[in-house]
Amino acid sequence: MNYYDFQVVFQEVPGEISLCFSICGCPLKCDGCHSPYLWKEFNGDTLTNERFLELLQQYENLATCVLFMGGEWHEEQLVNMLKLARQKCYKTCLYTGQDQVSKTILDELNWVKIGKWDPNLGGLNSEKTNQKFIEIKSNTIKNNLFIKN
Template sequence: MLKYVNTGVVFQEIPDEVTLSINLSNCPCHCPGCHSQYLWKDIGTPLSVSALSRMVHEYGHDITCICFMGGDAEPEYIDMLARYLHSEFPHLKTGWYSGRQRISPKIDKHNFDYIKVGPYIRHLGCLKDPTTNQRLYKRDRSGDFKDITMKFWRKTV
């Protein structure tokens, strides 16, 4: 069963959204230089539909998006949770930060509004670095995904 370790309302993970980020454990990616190595362990509280629903009711008026931070060990379960959110809470957007280079073909990407792919590679940097290999995609009105990674890059004056 997928487990979460903690949550937080954040403003930087998904551009232009107030996001409830849910940090998931048992990450199989083990990226060298990972800033959240504690999430490699199988620890935390089971992330059930009822637990997710409680979170939405607790934070629902303060957030516009829910982002799953990890979950690569159980991508089909993440997909089910995103489908549930869109069905039960259509006003909320859904995001997924995956450490994989590609999303599993078993996933319906259209259950997500945002998807980040790519392992952390220290010498390439994270999303805020123009040299990063990681990419954040946003689903547009036509259903296509557009790379919005550049929204993380600082503009110089």
């Protein structure tokens, strides 16, 4: 599983400082995608367990969540990374353009963002979006956290 970049982000998971990994090989190829370079599976670098754990250690006591932008198409590797993050006391989130995710992946998540990007409907900060930000434990949609009043 390759990742194109790694960033520390503040808005994607409300209330959390997240270590964000953009995973390569996205099969969806959504119209208007802001990251078409993620369509190519072998872009970026291999996300090894060693590199992943190194980053988790580096940001220990600073970040609270690990966020994967995609990667569900590498289910076994993604689940392994999510388990490693949880063992290190990080919360976990997945952003996917799919409308559903396997139970195996969901079992390792605190949150999931589902739904294909539609430029006519907007993202999570749009009241008409088709996307859903779901808290797994309560199975509730938390899009309201992204809407500015």
